[in-house]
Amino acid sequence: MNRRKIFLVIILCTVLSACTDQKIVNQICLVHAISFDTVAKGKKTAVLISHFKEQGKTDLEVLHTESKSYLSLPRLNTQTNDPLERGQMRMVLFGKTSAEKGIGTVIHHLLRDPKFSSRLQLGVVERDASELLEITTKTQEPFFLSDMIEQNMRNGNLPLMNLHVSLFNYYGEGRDMFLPYFKIGREGAAGSGGHGEVKIDGLALFRSDRMITEISLKDAFLLKMLIQNSKNGSYTVPLAGKASNNTNNQGEDFILLRSMHSKANYMVNNVHLIPSISIRLKLVTELQNVPDWVDVRSEEQLTRLEKTMGSYLKKEIEKFLSRLKENKVDPVGLGDLIRSRSKNWNAQDFEKIYQEIKTTVSVQVKIANTGSG
Amino acid sequence: MRKEFKNLDQLLKLSGQSSDFKTTVISLGKQEVSIFYYSTLIDAKWMQQHLILVLQNRALDSEIKDIEDIKAWIPINDIEITDELTTIQSKLLKGYAIVQLHENDQKCALVNLADNHGMRKTNETENEFSVVGPKVGFIEDLDTNIGLLRKQINLPNLIIKEIIVGKTSKTKVAIIYIDGLTNEQTIQTVEQRLTDIDYDVVFDSSTLDQIMSDNSWTPFPLFVSSERRERVVYSISIGQVAVLSDGSPYCVTGPSTLFDFFISPEDYYLPWILGSFFRLIRIFGVMFSVFATSMYVAITTYHYEVIPKDLLGPLMFSRQNVPFPPFFEVLFLEITIEFLREAGARLPTKIGQTLGIVGGIVIGQAAVQAALTSNILLILVALSALASFTTPIYKMSNAIRFLRFPIIFLSAIWGGIGIFIGVGFLFVHIIRLKSLGSPYVVPIFPLRIAELKDSFIRSSFQILNKRPQHLRPKSSVKYLPNKPVKQKNDLDEE
């Protein structure tokens, strides 16, 4: 009896004295996206915050601050009535100039802080990253940019990317990070669409924490094919041959293919000294757009098409790989591949020989579906 | 309590102080016979017809020489001739009339004229309703109830032990079990606990259930109390003990487990797949009812990160203008629902229905419009109230309604961890509970895989042919499983 009373008293006391950090949903200010830019005076941070006013409509607002270092969320708190909270952040943007100077500190912070979601998206913006945030305010959708990237990963040419994948590439030895690359269209050029001015224009390739170069969406498809199943990516292959017959319509000279499935096989041949890698790609496609002179019902023509596409892709991939070597970036993870096949591998040594690695590519294309064309 | 009387006169004198104690003196020729009774306890018409008229008619022919003659004369079975004062006193209070031949006679006849008025003759199971199945329920009269049970358990070894409980009420309480099936230790425990009770008035068998229970520091009912006959018959047939008390239409059965409270007799009347499905729905309903609102509190107060991005907008919007922290918002709505339930239960049916509409629609809608609560929470609270009523046994659904409050409280303090602290306390509590010395959460802990077939789900009758072993019945086989008629349902019967 007495014990029970003591029990209850202790419970009451604990409960009354416990007061943890509450974050009541309507008394916090959610940050959905953040951008980092380098300006003359130092670093500029901008955040995209939301005010939920009406059903289905969200007022978005961008807050700016400039300071010596990144990640000045506490400083931004001076501009809002509710504390800024980063737990629902889905997008981190870097201006191109700041990405070229190195984003290691931000990346490290994103890794250490458990508040950030693993599915957060990172991105590089051609010009000013905060400008991109300003543009997204018009959409009234807090997750516009990250949804855009995710949509393009599922249905387009972008390979699987999110914070986890980027960290994997960034911290992993023998591989380099790549991030989506945003372009802001010239003012007025995009017309009435408002947010039509923003587009994903390819991938930004990094060496360590510095952005080195960017590649087009077309090359992004090649990268996607090299590292994973390229399902739903699309690619245009120019078609030589009868194209000269109707010169007035150049669009007819291209085949638009949509990948249904692809798989890359890597073989490391010579592990010692300078290794050579042979890459065998298998691609199952669907033809989306074919010039009208191609008879899709003819087996013979299709086989020829498969061969043409295969050799074109092989050429393009080889070009792409040599470009990577030129820039000394390794988004494909060739270094990691060689590491897994040899006992004594070391990142510094590999860096020296990276440019000399031989890569041979063979592509096997199969047309599974001729589509409506 | 009771005074000792020296003689009958003294008793009659004392009883005469109450106004409903009547004395009728009828003269039969030379003789004057006195009849004493409580007018409120007897059936006056019955007395007129079967006692007074008969006596007067017989008196025309002969004289009553001895008090024993009355037994032969009067067409009523229950007549006792005695001079024992204690018997006279207690029978008088049960609706017997005293027939005294001569003044100052010590020996007198006790004639049963008791009237069962105030008792229902039949009962439909209104509080434990089921669509399929019999609607026979117990009534307030013990003998009728025992009769009801005997009709379905046609066994000579159905034993009914009557004991008297209650110093003031002297209520007859019957312990019912099947001899040679029910574990003796269980029977002994029940009997001992009931006889050891020192209590004044037994109003309902629910009181007995609390007095008998192993632990009074719990919101959980430790015995199933049911007004349905078939439910009690089932319990007895699997080796449980039933306790009926006079004046109560509820029968207490035990030892019970937590799962017994989520079993509806209907589960056995529907095909087993449906029965299992509905039982799972019920158990899910309980979980939902206990945890839904506390999850809301935890998420909106602490863990905004876990809200998926598609749900973020609607949730943020609905809570936008609510001035209270989620804890008070939830408390406000939960207590409103409790008011509604309590008011609905105390009001006549028709007004209760109206009140439901007023409360549910008007108050809810107005509270949302006045931005006192968010409409997502309104949905959650209404759903969890609904879910709590899926429990077939009313006592258990009350317990479930109570349980959510401490958990909401804990979740308001420690968020998700708080909820699981609550789960921990709850689970350890039910593990420690015992019903008549047998564990309360039995098929789960201690784990009995064989008994899981009638817990979360209700398997087919082919499989359910054994009695649950945790009751330690003396014979475990209920019936031999019948082989289903083998049908060739193959391709065109080959």
Place this chain on the structure above:
Amino acid sequence: MNNAVDEKHLISPFLIVPLMYVSMVGVGVLNFQRELAEHAGYNAYISVVIVGISIHLIVWMIYKILRSNPEGLDITAINHTYFGKIAGSIINFAIVLYFFFGAYIEFKAYIEVIQVWMFPSMKILPISTILMLLIYYTVSGGFRSVTGLSFLGFLMSLIFIIPENLPVLPYLHPQNLMPLFNHSASDILLSSKSMIYQFLGFEALLLFYPFIKSPAKSQKWAHLMVIFVTLLYLMIIIITFMYFSEGQLRQISWPTLNMLKIIEGPVFQRVEYLAISLWLLKNLSGISLSLWAACRGMKNVFRIKPRASLLAFLVGILILDYFLKDRSIYRWISEFYSDVGLYFIYGYIPIMFVVTQIRKMGRRIAIE
């Protein structure tokens, strides 16, 4: 020494399953990958297998020791008969302290997870107090309720650990595990040492053995559980290695939780919050088991009422928890604990085993 246990307190042999599980899987499951990878890199999964096999041997020895003594005796009573009153009591007291610190370390580690992941500025005292109350409520319910909570913790954590692996699948890089053997045997042994720390706790079997109904039957379950837990650790570590690149893993403090962050459902994202909350039950049952063992030891050695020693232990943990704010001391304690555990498992138990065998032989010779 009266060690006989009343029939009604006994548990069925099968229930050793949750007990073994909660004692062998601790908070460590949230971050053991990192420590293991420190030495043996991505070959560390080999050490999980090695340790798993050695634990089998130890469990077999424990059963041998307990079985060759009269029924109903636990390790404290055996110590008394082998080493005499005084030396036996000292050893028994050391065992009690060992379990007490095991409970404390487990508790502290969990509080740390809560602080880092859920409530960075939380006050420690109130939550510790309420958890202590819950432990008190559990342990004071006797061994049966400790088993019950363990059972719940077992179910709850299984619900989580198995499905957590499915959404992770698209992110796995099997290439990470290659090359298969590029670390020396000494590296692998070093990481085995930190793996042993994860398994520590199953020695409670030495104390709860008399509480098992027909204990001989439980041996197969005990071994089965060792296999199961080894496979569980193996699965988690292999998936972790495939999920994180080596450099990334080095930077992450709680890899298992970090892996959960990728899971996203229609009504729930960031499952790690749920997982930490769920883990509470598993963790408390482990602590309860250790404290129960400590109380049982105190009762056998000093005839102290278990309730009194339980209260003392709980208050002790609270005080340690509240006043030991310095992380380095905590780290020192946990390192010391794991060293002691190492000697306990690989030193003390084999010695006891040998002594038991010698005595048995001696008895046989005496009979002849």
